Amino acid sequence: MDRIxxxxxxxxxxxxxxxxxxxxxxxxxxxxLSPMEGEIKTIAGAxxxxxxxxxKVYAGMVVLSYPDLEPIAYSLVETINMFPYVPGYLxxxxxxxxxxxxxxxxxxxxxxxxxxxxxxxxxxLGIATHFGVLTDTVTLGCAKKKLAGNYAxxxxxxxxxxxxxxxxxxxxxxxxxxLNVKPVFISPGHKxxxxxxxxxxxxxxxxxxxxEPTRRAHEFVNRFRIxxxxxxxxxLEQ
DNA sequence: GCGACAG
DNA sequence: ATCTTGTCGC
Numbered sequence: 001m002d003r004i005x006x007x008x009x010x011x012x013x014x015x016x017x018x019x020x021x022x023x024x025x026x027x028x029x030x031x032x033l034s035p036m037e038g039e040i041k042t043i044a045g046a047x048x049x050x051x052x053x054x055x056k057v058y059a060g061m062v063v064l065s066y067p068d069l070e071p072i073a074y075s076l077v078e079t080i081n082m083f084p085y086v087p088g089y090l091x092x093x094x095x096x097x098x099x100x101x102x103x104x105x106x107x108x109x110x111x112x113x114x115x116x117x118x119x120x121x122x123x124x125l126g127i128a129t130h131f132g133v134l135t136d137t138v139t140l141g142c143a144k145k146k147l148a149g150n151y152a153x154x155x156x157x158x159x160x161x162x163x164x165x166x167x168x169x170x171x172x173x174x175x176x177x178x179l180n181v182k183p184v185f186i187s188p189g190h191k192x193x194x195x196x197x198x199x200x201x202x203x204x205x206x207x208x209x210x211x212e213p214t215r216r217a218h219e220f221v222n223r224f225r226i227x228x229x230x231x232x233x234x235x236l237e238q
Numbered sequence: 239g240c241g242a243c244a245g
Numbered sequence: 246a247t248c249t250t251g252t253c254g255c
Contacts, residue, residue, distance in 0.1 A: 048245080052247045085246075087243040094245075116244045126244070147244045185244080207255095 008134065011082035011096045020089050024125040025234045030133045031124060036111075036192040040066045044109035045096075046101070046131075046211025049221040055081040058206050059097035060221040062213070063109045067203050069212040073235045075104045077226045087147065090116050091130035092175065098131060110138065111192070111200065115212040117141040118189035118197065120164055120172035122148045132190025139189030140197040142214050146174070146185055154183055159202060161186075173198055181209040 020132040049058040060076040083093040117126030128141035147167035151174040172187030188197040201232035204211035
């Protein structure tokens with residue numbers, strides 16, 4: 001039973017899926033979905049980019065002002081792939097790198113939006129929830145595809161949404177983030193309510209399908225991968 | 239057994 | 246996730 005106490009810092013070692021599942025069930029007891037406290041002044045977007053023919057992982061977080069949504073700083077870290085992509089276990093692949101990215105930020109953001117799910121997960125432990133519980137931070141998830149649950153297609157107008165339910169629980173929303181695009185899936189990660197996750201996401205919508213935090217994070221980690229940006233923490237000129 | 243399956 | 250060309254629309 002020693003192996004299941006492997007930490008993210010150790011890249012979760014060579015965990016088996018059965019062990020990873022036990023870790024998720026364990027973390028599940030600490031999830032906090034009570035209404036968020038305090039005002040949001042900054043929100044970060046988190047994402048990773050992979051090199052198609054190497055083991056390199058380019059992880060990053062972009063901090064934006066809120067509700068202005070202007071990028072004010074970013075943190076980038078390059079690591080090595082240690083865990084494969086397995087549906088339902090994305091956190092074990094991306095969190096080790098994202099923890100380094102987060103530690104590198106001097107003034108922490110009030111909230112973090114992940115490219116993936118929060119509680120919209122079979123065991124309610126998507127990457128946003130996993131990271132939130134691990135670091136005791138306020139998080140939410142925004143995924144481009146459905147991972148679990150059932151939902152009715154939301155109205156076609158920007159801002160319309162429907163509930164995603166699973167086994168009697170409401171675990172998130174299908175949101176039409178822009179006219180004529182497929183919906184994105186929103187769910188709270190940790191230290192915020194279901195409603196908070198929707199309120200915040202609606203405030204983060206711009207001209208694109210993805211909310212500004214994750215859209216910017218995706219943009220920055222890709223620029224990092226192609227050598228346009230350098231590793232480390234950087235503040236942007238305003 | 240069958241279908242689903244974040245990035 | 247990543248690769249890639251054209252195409253449609255603001």
